[in-house]
Amino acid sequence: MKALKPWVVAKLVEKAASYDDCMSAAQFLTWSAYGMTGAPEPDAETRAHLTSRFGEIVQGTTSCLVCKAPLDFSLFHEARRGKAKIETAHAQPRSHTAGNVGFAHRNCNIAQGDKSLDEFYDWIAGILTRAGRIQSS
Numbered sequence: 001m002k003a004l005k006p007w008v009v010a011k012l013v014e015k016a017a018s019y020d021d022c023m024s025a026a027q028f029l030t031w032s033a034y035g036m037t038g039a040p041e042p043d044a045e046t047r048a049h050l051t052s053r054f055g056e057i058v059q060g061t062t063s064c065l066v067c068k069a070p071l072d073f074s075l076f077h078e079a080r081r082g083k084a085k086i087e088t089a090h091a092q093p094r095s096h097t098a099g100n101v102g103f104a105h106r107n108c109n110i111a112q113g114d115k116s117l118d119e120f121y122d123w124i125a126g127i128l129t130r131a132g133r134i135q136s137s
Helices: 006-015 019-034 044-054 106-112 117-130
Strands: 086-090 101-105
Touching (some): 019 101, 106 117
Antiparallel strands (some): 086 101
């Protein structure tokens, strides 16, 4: 960081998440992974900790943050170098809190881009309306 210009350091600090937010997000992602169909069972200590923070772990309840389709744990194994099938995603870009992160299909995450989920859904609705697939309300 010493080699960076002061304005670059200031921008990085401004966008950085706190340690506690990062740890909370990591724990939430772990809880979410255990909620995927086909996930291994966590050990008792891990289950107790995650359940106390986020609620009961129920396999088959974790879905793509973007398209809402169920996610299968096997997607982690199908990853190839530079070709992940599943990624971490953010409902609101650049906010690293447990309530803002989740997993998404790589294609869904790429499609969302730098839009919030609400902006993305509005964008998709506009496309579908213009294409005559849905009627505007």
